[in-house]
Structure formats: C-alpha cells, structure tokens
Amino acid sequence: MPRYAFRIEYHGAPFNGWQRQIGQPSVQQAIEEALAKINPEEPRIAAAGRTDSGVHATGQTAHADLARRWQPFRLMEALNHHLRPLPVAITACAEVDEDFHARFSARERRYTFRLVARRAPLVHEAGLVWQVRNPLDLAAMQEGAAHLIGRHDFTSFRASLCQAKSPVKSIDEITITEQPVTGGAEFRFHLRARSFLHNQVRSIVGTLERVGAGAWAPAQVAEALAARDRSACGPVSPPHGLYLTGVTYPDDPFA
Amino acid sequence: MPRYAFRIEYHGAPFNGWQRQIGQPSVQQAIEEALAKINPEEPRIAAAGRTDSGVHATGQTAHADLARRWQPFRLMEALNHHLRPLPVAITACAEVDEDFHARFSARERRYTFRLVARRAPLVHEAGLVWQVRNPLDLAAMQEGAAHLIGRHDFTSFRASLCQAKSPVKSIDEITITEQPVTGGAEFRFHLRARSFLHNQVRSIVGTLERVGAGAWAPAQVAEALAARDRSACGPVSPPHGLYLTGVTYPDDPFA
Numbered sequence: 404m405p406r407y408a409f410r411i412e413y414h415g416a417p418f419n420g421w422q423r424q425i426g427q428p429s430v431q432q433a434i435e436e437a438l439a440k441i442n443p444e445e446p447r448i449a450a451a452g453r454t455d456s457g458v459h460a461t462g463q464t465a466h467a468d469l470a471r472r473w474q475p476f477r478l479m480e481a482l483n484h485h486l487r488p489l490p491v492a493i494t495a496c497a498e499v500d501e502d503f504h505a506r507f508s509a510r511e512r513r514y515t516f517r518l519v520a521r522r523a524p525l526v527h528e529a530g531l532v533w534q535v536r537n538p539l540d541l542a543a544m545q546e547g548a549a550h551l552i553g554r555h556d557f558t559s560f561r562a563s564l565c566q567a568k569s570p571v572k573s574i575d576e577i578t579i580t581e582q583p584v585t586g587g588a589e590f591r592f593h594l595r596a597r598s599f600l601h602n603q604v605r606s607i608v609g610t611l612e613r614v615g616a617g618a619w620a621p622a623q624v625a626e627a628l629a630a631r632d633r634s635a636c637g638p639v640s641p642p643h644g645l646y647l648t649g650v651t652y653p654d655d656p657f658a
Numbered sequence: 659m660p661r662y663a664f665r666i667e668y669h670g671a672p673f674n675g676w677q678r679q680i681g682q683p684s685v686q687q688a689i690e691e692a693l694a695k696i697n698p699e700e701p702r703i704a705a706a707g708r709t710d711s712g713v714h715a716t717g718q719t720a721h722a723d724l725a726r727r728w729q730p731f732r733l734m735e736a737l738n739h740h741l742r743p744l745p746v747a748i749t750a751c752a753e754v755d756e757d758f759h760a761r762f763s764a765r766e767r768r769y770t771f772r773l774v775a776r777r778a779p780l781v782h783e784a785g786l787v788w789q790v791r792n793p794l795d796l797a798a799m800q801e802g803a804a805h806l807i808g809r810h811d812f813t814s815f816r817a818s819l820c821q822a823k824s825p826v827k828s829i830d831e832i833t834i835t836e837q838p839v840t841g842g843a844e845f846r847f848h849l850r851a852r853s854f855l856h857n858q859v860r861s862i863v864g865t866l867e868r869v870g871a872g873a874w875a876p877a878q879v880a881e882a883l884a885a886r887d888r889s890a891c892g893p894v895s896p897p898h899g900l901y902l903t904g905v906t907y908p909d910d911p912f913a
Contacts, residue, residue, distance in 0.1 A: 410840070492779045492780070494840045495841065521749075523747040526746065526747050
C-alpha cells in the first residue's frame with residue numbers, strides 16, 4: 404500500500420487535541436473521516452506531535468497508507484474538499500517510502516508561542532494569541548530562557564500526567580522576539596527540540612511570562628529547573644497561543 | 659464640554675458597518691451605548707471613515723463630547739470594559755480642542771487590503787483576508803495600479819449608491835507587497851488618499867486581482883478608468899480583507 408505524508412494546518416479551538424478519543428472531536432478523527440471518503444477502509448493516520456486541546460498547528464506532519472496510488476496534488480485537493488467546513492487544511496502531500504513514520508522518523512519539532520502584552524482587548528487575533536495586560540521585559544525573559552537550553556531533567560516543566568519514560572530532554576533553541584503592536588507589544592517564543600514533554604512548551608512560556616512581568620527573577624528559572632518538582636514551575640500558559648510550526652525529517656518529504 | 663478623540667479597532671463581521679442604522683448592529687451604536695454607561699446622556703460619535711458592512715479597522719478615529727473631564731487612560735479602560743464582549747477596542751484616547759473633528763479635520767485616510775492566493779483553505783485567517791485559489795502576478799498588479807495614482811475621475815471605481823458630490827479624487831499611494839505563506843502568497847495593498855469614494859478601495863483591489871490572475875492586461879485598468887462607467891470596473895472584492903489602518907490630522911491627537 405502506498406504511504407503518503409501530509410503537512411497539516413488547524414485551528415485548535417474546536418478540537419480536543421490531535422489524538423482520537425471516544426466522544427470528543429479531534430483533528431485525527433476529522434482527517435481519518437475525510438480519508439474514509441476516498442479510500443475503501445478508514446485509514447489510521449499517525450502524527451509527529453500529539454498536540455493538546457486548543458493548540459494550533461501550521462506545520463503538523465502525519466502519514467497514512469492508502470489502498471491505491473494518488474497524484475499528491477489531487478489527494479490534497481480531495482481531502483481539503485472533504486474536510487470542509489472544519490478549520491483543518493492539508494497544505495502539502497507527498498508519497499513517501501514505507502519506512503517513513505511521521506512520529507518515529509522525526510528529528511526535530513518546532514513550536515511558536517504568540518504572546519501579546521497590551522491593555523486593550525484584541526479584536527482580530529482573539530483565540531490566536533495569549534494576551535496579558537502587563538508589560539513584559541524581553542531581556543529578562545531571554546535571560547531566564549537561557550537557563551533551559553541544552554539537556555536537562557525537565558520534571559518541573561512537564562504535566563503530572565506526562566507519559567514519557569524519561570523527563571530528560573534537550574532543548575536546542577528558545578528564541579524570543581518582540582515587535583510593536585498598537586498599544587503594546589507581541590512576543591514570539593520559538594522553541595526547537597528533538598521532542599518535547601507533555602505541556603513542556605506551555606510550562607516554559609508561562610514561567611517566562613512571570614519573569615517578563617518582573618514577578619520572578621531570571622535566575623529563578625534555573626532554580627525551578629533544578630528543583631525537579633512540578634510545583635516549582637510557574638503557571639502553565641493557555642493553549643491558544645501555541646502553534647506546532649514544523650517537523651524535520653532526515654529527508655524532507657515535501658522538498 | 660470636553661472633546662475626546664479615540665483610536666478604534668474592530669472586527670467587521672458582526673456589524674453592518676460603522677454607521678448607525680435602525681435595526682442593524684453598527685460599530686457606532688456599540689461605542690455610543692458604551693459611552694452612555696459613563697455619561698449622563700448618550701453622546702454622538704463622529705468617525706473619520708464610515709466603513710462598510712464587514713470591513714475591519716485597526717486605526718479608525720472618532721470623537722465625542724462628554725459631560726465631564728476624564729483622565730484619557732481611565733476613559734479608554736472604562737469604554738473597553740463596557741464594550742465587552744463585542745470585538746471593538748479603544749486603543750488610544752486623548753482630549754482634543756473643540757475645533758477637532760474626526761471626519762472634517764482628517765487630511766489622509768489609509769487602508770490595507772489583505773489578499774491570499776493559495777489552493778488550501780485558510781484556517782487561522784478565515785474572515786481576516788480575502789482568499790483566491792489562483793496564483794497572482796505581483797508585477798502585473800503593480801503596473802495596473804500605477805494607472806490609478808494621482809487625480810482622476812473615479813466614476814468607474816465607485817458604488818452606484820455613492821453619495822459623494824464629485825467622483826474626482828486623488829490617490830497618493832497604492833503599494834502592493836508580496837510575502838510567502840505556506841502553499842501560496844499573501845499580497846497586501848496599501849492605499850492612501852485624502853478621502854475615498856464608496857467602495858473605491860474594494861473596486862480597485864477587485865480589478866487588480868483580475869490583472870494579477872492574467873484575466874485583464876494591466877493597460878485595461880487605464881481603459882476602465884477612462885471609461886467613467888461603473889460597468890467598466892472589475893468585480894468588487896469582498897469586505898473581509900479590508901482594514902482602515904489609520905487617519906492623519908494636522909496635529910496627531912495621540913502623539
């Protein structure tokens with residue numbers, strides 16, 4: 404059976420996350436049901452990142468095995484047709500080798516978190532960014548983030564329900580940028596790692612926001628990490644500022 | 659009575675435009691009702707641009723006279739509180755002289771139109787940009803737009819219901835930029851003029867889109883303008899890609 408890789412965008416709001424669960428809407432179910440419209444049996448689809456409820460994606464990657472061979476552009480068009488009107492879109496599609504696995508072949512995941520600091524409510528980007536009312540200090544957040552780069556035990560920064568066998572992960576990048584918006588500023592956190600723990604990105608951003616607000620000193624991020632204790636973490640940021648933006652494989656399936 | 663100027667953002671979708679109309683939701687009514695919560699009588703508010711149904715704003719400017727003097731930041735906060743949960747936000751507020759008039763003192767209005775060309779549906783920016791499925795040629799659109807710069811009779815590019823006394827207007831700028839988006843490109847049209855006719859921006863963008871698609875030659879834009887005939891215009895673009903981004907006054911009230 405030919406295997407296809409898909410690059411997928413979705414709005415997190417209407418879904419209880421990527422992963423299929425009985426009685427809850429999921430992105431996985433939406434795509435599997437669209438695939439079932441064009442395939443004799445409903446295929447299973449495996450994704451690089453099992454994003455949480457409310458988390459967005461612009462570069463999720465997944466694969467599925469289909470009964471017959473498709474011209475990739477036609478397959479993408481057919482799926483987008485059957486996905487309507489859900490906020491899920493296939494933006495690239497390619498036939499891949501049978502040893503390609505969207506989850507297990509992935510070498511790197513990239514996430515971006517959008518955080519806007521301003522007093523007035525957001526009207527166009529409601530649901531697309533996390534808004535706080537207090538100003539934030541970029542340099543302090545960058546100083547706090549520096550403590551998290553590299554290989555560490557991230558017990559303090561993972562959900563108590565996290566199922567990963569080990570809390571040790573390597574974070575390769577946390578870049579924070581600032582750009583002005585009317586009446587405030589938008590901060591974008593770009594994180595890159597081979598893989599992340601459950602709630603790791605949102606725990607890191609929620610903690611760094613406290614640093615930016617002046618409630619935490621930057622050095623307290625290092626203390627929280629060293630504590631290896633979930634209660635040492637800052638508040639977990641809400642999901643609607645988080646985007647899975649890309650996944651890297653040894654060979655880019657969409658190149 | 660002290661006079662206040664307001665810079666206003668709104669999402670166009672829930673409103674039948676800026677201007678108050680019986681039995682239709684309008685941005686003007688929303689703000690006047692918020693003002694009535696903090697002022698003994700409901701004040702009238704006058705805006706620089708009477709945007710159409712569905713059109714967005716990031717820099718609308720308006721003014722109103724209030725019964726008592728306010729600290730501008732507190733006035734902004736009070737109005738944003740009473741505007742909730744409507745997608746309308748006051749992003750700046752200032753006391754101005756009694757001879758300031760948001761509409762009649764305005765020297766320049768600026769609009770931006772967002773147009774995305776790609777096959778896959780948009781999931782995060784649905785309702786915030788106009789999407790077309792065909793690719794667009796930036797250079798051809800720029801060549802077509804050049805014919806519209808300067809002082810012309812824009813009869814071909816205004817709504818048949820337009821109430822302006824004269825169809826002669828001066829367009830000072832039409833800049834078109836292109837940036838890549840996943841699976842396509844976003845084009846932003848920046849237009850600047852002392853004032854615009856009813857539907858003028860949307861008529862221009864809709865016509866230039868036809869040029870970008872290759873359906874019109876760039877020189878046909880000049881022919882359409884010279885025809886001084888509404889039927890010579892291309893299709894009017896939908897409202898949800900259009901933003902009133904700013905208004906210029908002899909003295910910036912928010913400086």
